[in-house]
Amino acid sequence: MRIPAFDLTRQLGELGDAIRAAMASVMETGQFILGPAVAAFETEVAAWLGVEHAIGVANGSDALYLALKALGVGPGDEVIVPAFTFFATAGSVVRCGARPVFTDIDLDTFNMEPEEALSRVTPRTRAILPVHLFGWPCDLDRLREGFSGPVVEDAAQAFGAEWAGRRVGGWGTVGCFSFFPTKNLGALGDGGLVTTRDADLAARVRRLRVHGATQKYVHAEVGINSRLDALQAAVLSVKLPRxxxxxxxxxxxxxxxxxxxxxxxxxxxxxxxxxxxxxxxxxxxxxxxxxxxxxxxxxxxxxxxxxxxxxxxxxxxxxxxxxxxxxxxxxxxxxxxxxxxxxxxxxxxxxxxxxxxxxxxxxxxxxxx
Ligand SMILES: Cc1ncc(COP(=O)(O)O)c(C=O)c1O
The missing domain is CATH 3.90.1150.10 (Aspartate Aminotransferase, domain 1)
Structure with a gap:
């Protein structure tokens, strides 16, 4: 018996027709960049996660980068990250020109150990970036008690994870998700999401994902091109209820x-x-x-x-x-x-x-x- 670590084809056997139909409907609209499929998924996923704002972006790595950038993280700043996680957690900090400060984990949960993380706070600490690794939610209450600045949740691996009945991604200042195909909610390619309750932060992420544009060809700041693909949004809308x-x-x-x-x-x-x-x-x-x-x-x-x-x-x-x-x-x-x-x-x-x-x-x- 061959047992794979992960097998997406089994799920596609069951959902293939619904996904093909959803993709066909995007093709009929002819709107492949943002447009109604992305807007619909953003509304559905915000309600599902219990957050006010959800912004679809190109992947989870960009979600982290855009979240940090929208918070104003830049040169001279420090961001505390766990040493045991995927590279993108700290890569996003370096992409902003800031310094990642590594902290150790708890071996039972594999997550950032909150007391040690808090002991690394300095006047330069701009944010703490806990990861809900492998789907186990980190103790954000303790971090928020001990640190008054922004807490950025790397929830790439934790879609639907809860602590005391609260879903991750709506708990810190901002949440970042990946829809890489193997994730709990996975697209058929790359995809990502930024979530927040803060309307100003949401507006800034929306702007940064389109090169900082406030209207077509008018750019208030330098952002990147990082949008959730409309075809992927349609796939994700099919999968979300499951x-x-x-x-x-x-x-x-x-x-x-x-x-x-x-x-x-x-x-x-x-x-x-x-x-x-x-x-x-x-x-x-x-x-x-x-x-x-x-x-x-x-x-x-x-x-x-x-x-x-x-x-x-x-x-x-x-x-x-x-x-x-x-x-x-x-x-x-x-x-x-x-x-x-x-x-x-x-x-x-x-x-x-x-x-x-x-x-x-x-x-x-x-x-x-
Ligand atoms: C913990 C963690 N952070 C960030 C990412 C980056 O997500 P993506 O691969 O969609 O860029 C991933 C996924 O690979 C991840 O597992």
């Missing part, structure tokens, strides 16, 4: 993995996510920390199970970002995570039998089957 059910299925898969690992007595060699009741984790990834990671990964691959390592190198040790960090050993938990994490197959269409097979293979590797 995301809650998909996220529930992801949680059920996570619970099945956890029950399986527990039944095989794997607690000493596999640290699986143990999510408190008030945390609405959406399991963009099902990431565990394991002993002898690379050999386990090889064993699973030999039996047809695809896995991934998100992420093998922390940001402070990335060649492009090392100048902002303090070198090996400076952020030990992020570095330890890079050596031990393994993301197991996770997507809503994964079957129970496939989950059980992965668990059995893991148990067999540790001699517990």
């Amino acid at each position: 995301v809650a059910a998909w996220n529930q299925r992801r949680a059920a898969i996570a619970a099945r993995y956890a029950a399986g690992f527990s039944a095989f007595g794997l607690g000493e060699v596999v640290a699986w996510p143990r999510v408190p009741a008030e945390v609405g984790h959406v399991f963009h990834q099902y990431t565990v920390r394991v002993a002898d990671r690379d050999r386990l990964r090889q064993h699973l691959a030999q039996h047809g199970v695809e896995t991934a390592v998100y992420y093998p190198l922390p940001l402070h040790l990335q060649p492009a970002l090392a100048e902002y960090g303090e070198g090996p050993g400076s952020l030990p938990r992020a570095e330890a995570a890079c050596q031990t994490v393994l993301s197991l197959p996770m997507f809503p269409e994964l079957t129970d039998a496939e989950v059980d097979r992965v668990v059995e293979l893991v148990a067999a590797f540790y001699g517990k089957a």
